[in-house]
Amino acid sequence: MTGPQKAVAIIALAVIAVGWFNWRMWRRFRAAKAYRGGWSEADFDTMVAGNGVSLAVAAAVRVAVSHLYGSGVVPHPDDDFLRFLGVDPEDLGKFVSDAAFLLNLPILGSEDPDQVSALHDLRDLAQYMQAKVDAGI
Incomplete structure (x- = not known):
């Protein structure tokens, strides 16, 4: 892998990690909102x-x-x-x-x-x- 390819791979992994964390928190709060109607x-x-x-x-x-x-x-x-x-x-x-x-x-x-x-x-x-x-x- 060249330098730019490594940078793109690291950035892509970071975006996936942040997206996963936000999705998980969104699901948790949506469930809490439904449970605490x-x-x-x-x-x-x-x-x-x-x-x-x-x-x-x-x-x-x-x-x-x-x-x-x-x-x-x-x-x-x-x-x-x-x-x-x-x-x-x-x-x-x-x-x-x-x-x-x-x-x-x-x-x-x-x-x-x-x-x-x-x-x-x-x-x-x-x-x-x-x-x-x-x-x-």
Whole structure:
């Protein structure tokens, strides 16, 4: 293979990989939208609030992660960051910062990375943020 042929092959594989990932995510969100036909933002807030989280924290978490979902799909507290949303545990600090901003908390940059990366789902994130609110951080 010549240099240009190798470049074309690498680019073609990259396009196929990105297309496969997008197709897989589209199918996952389409299935979630069909399964959660009657699920609303108020349902999310109420279900999270049932775990000792205030409605303000529940709404902030919902808004902080809503850009990960397709239109018409409302987050569910049990949505797993890695398996359902495809979010790397090392990138969870961004969601913590976004939720802190929405709650008018100082931008949290000093969190223990191990504690943040241990968050598995939206319910864990909401409880973590509630602990920060309760601590007054």
